[in-house]
Amino acid sequence: MTLDKRFDGLPTRELAGGLTLIDAKTHKSRRRGLGGLESLPPEQALQIPTSSVHTFSMKFPLDLIWLSRDGTVVRVDREIPRGKMRACFKAKSVIEVAAGHADAFVDALSN
Numbered sequence: 001m002t003l004d005k006r007f008d009g010l011p012t013r014e015l016a017g018g019l020t021l022i023d024a025k026t027h028k029s030r031r032r033g034l035g036g037l038e039s040l041p042p043e044q045a046l047q048i049p050t051s052s053v054h055t056f057s058m059k060f061p062l063d064l065i066w067l068s069r070d071g072t073v074v075r076v077d078r079e080i081p082r083g084k085m086r087a088c089f090k091a092k093s094v095i096e097v098a099a100g101h102a103d104a105f106v107d108a109l110s111n
Contacts, residue, residue: 063102066091
């Protein structure tokens with residue numbers, strides 16, 4: 001599996017079903033997120049330690065999987081288009097995945 005070069009050096013975690021979770025550990029990776037990418041492969045997602053995100057620079061819709069401190073799924077927002085803001089103050093991080101693919105990641109996280 002090939003990751004976009006913007007993710008070089010970031011930690012990744014392999015999940016069940018061939019899914020890859022990229023951890024946005026650096027300030028630059030958190031700030032940049034997925035903005036400007038043409039697409040994100042359905043088997044890849046970016047986890048960002050935050051309780052709010054925006055999609056102003058997105059070129060494709062996202063599903064957002066909000067996680068508590070212990071990694072429990074708190075909420076899933078689906079099909080978030082460009083130009084929106086979302087927040088979940090019960091969450092300590094969010095997983096951004098291409099729209100329509102949240103369920104695969106939620107299932108993999110529960111295994």
